[in-house]
Amino acid sequence: MSELIIRTMLPHELKVAIEWARIEGWNPGLEDATLFYQADPEGFFVAELAGDIVAVGSAVRYDTHFAFCGLYIVAPEHRGKGYGLALTKHRLAYCGKRNIGIDGVLENVEIYQRVGYQPYYQNKxxxxxxxxxxxxxxxxxxxxxxxxxxxxxxxxxxxxxxxxxxxxxxxxxxxxxxxxxxxxxxxxxxxxxxxxxxxxxxxxxxxxxxxxxxxxxxxxxxxxxxxxxxxxxxxxxxxxxxxxxxxxxxxxxxxxxxxxxxxxxxxxxxxxxxxxxxx
Structure with a gap:
């Protein structure tokens, strides 16, 4: 059985993440791949299985006190297998003790609470x-x-x-x-x-x-x-x-x-x- 590998995303792979976001209906900006990467080049990750990307996610460290996680997508055929959770734990470790923010989809709020997030308000x-x-x-x-x-x-x-x-x-x-x-x-x-x-x-x-x-x-x-x-x-x-x-x-x-x-x-x-x- 292949081992899940989590690594830093290569610059060209961010375009893959943005394309996945388009497929999910998130309607990304045309220049998002380039502009997002500038926020923290080390803060974008892929989970890889047998050479194939199965999940993507970001963890942008803005300074020593604050970070923001997003762009979190697991390939549909690989959902429910724990790959997303492994990627999330990796991103949290990357952020360290910083206060971390996310915009979580409403149906997954309880899942995010299990890894330490608390809801404060909705962005509509x-x-x-x-x-x-x-x-x-x-x-x-x-x-x-x-x-x-x-x-x-x-x-x-x-x-x-x-x-x-x-x-x-x-x-x-x-x-x-x-x-x-x-x-x-x-x-x-x-x-x-x-x-x-x-x-x-x-x-x-x-x-x-x-x-x-x-x-x-x-x-x-x-x-x-x-x-x-x-x-x-x-x-x-x-x-x-x-x-x-x-x-x-x-x-x-x-x-x-x-x-x-x-x-x-x-x-x-x-x-x-x-x-x-x-x-």
């Missing part, structure tokens, strides 16, 4: 067809000169420094990044990326619902009629109000779970998370 996927909006004069494209200020703003809303990832995320091909600047200060920013179907917005971080509304509206102007998706944390009631006010409908949800408690960040400024895979 809202979507609609993009519509026309008035665009505020405070909206600006994120250019090279804005990147440092946007990265500094991001630190309020994410549990760890992620400068390298954000530099790629903000400037990605087929993407659009906008910010609101008032009195020389960033008041919010948002990124839109093209996916297999339509476009996803994430993150959408803002000082207020009004700023978030401006950003989301501006991101629709050049894709009117296309599907636009926003993953909204229910622990920010104003974010839910924003999505409903935009006539978006819930199509999916995950449970945001952590190993060592809810991070102390500006949850009231999070109107859309970055991704289910990377937090």
């Amino acid at each position: 996927r809202f979507q609609k067809c993009a519509t026309a909006h008035d665009v505020s004069s405070t909206i600006q494209d994120v250019t090279v000169q804005h990147i440092d200020a946007v990265i500094a703003y991001d630190k309020q809303c994410f549990p760890a420094k992620r400068d390298m990832f954000l530099k790629g995320w903000l400037q990605q091909k087929n993407g659009k990044a906008l910010c609101v600047i008032e009195n020389g200060q960033v008041r919010g920013y948002a990124v839109r990326r093209q996916c297999v179907e339509g476009y996803k917005v994430g993150p959408l971080f803002a000082d207020s619902k009004a700023v978030a509304t401006q950003l989301l509206g501006a991101l629709q102007q050049d894709i009117i009629g296309e599907i636009i998706i926003l993953d909204v944390p229910e622990n920010n009631p104003l974010a839910i109000e924003l999505a409903i006010g935009e006539h978006m409908e819930v199509v999916f949800a995950t449970s945001r779970m952590y190993q060592h408690g809810l991070p102390d960040i500006a949850h009231h400024k999070i109107y859309g998370i970055t991704t289910f895979e990377l937090g």
Whole structure:
């Protein structure tokens, strides 16, 4: 009988994981393989049996205190054999004593609790067809000169420094990044990326619902009629109000779970998370 081997994913194999995500209906971004890898090149893993990949998963270590696990898929023909659990234990070991977050599918919450995760709230996927909006004069494209200020703003809303990832995320091909600047200060920013179907917005971080509304509206102007998706944390009631006010409908949800408690960040400024895979 062949032995299960768990090893670090090679760069080209991340495209396999993204393709599996497409088959699962997760609708990945067109540039996700390249951009995800930049977050932590050592944090992507495969479980291999007799030379064939049977499971994939990520464990991105952002700093010495925080990590996020995602992109977890077991090949359908190999489910229920313990390969996924072995991969999960390997990823947890890689993360060490860090607080680890995940966005777990709702039907598997109890399984995740068995390995130490606790649920805190749901992230709800809202979507609609993009519509026309008035665009505020405070909206600006994120250019090279804005990147440092946007990265500094991001630190309020994410549990760890992620400068390298954000530099790629903000400037990605087929993407659009906008910010609101008032009195020389960033008041919010948002990124839109093209996916297999339509476009996803994430993150959408803002000082207020009004700023978030401006950003989301501006991101629709050049894709009117296309599907636009926003993953909204229910622990920010104003974010839910924003999505409903935009006539978006819930199509999916995950449970945001952590190993060592809810991070102390500006949850009231999070109107859309970055991704289910990377937090």
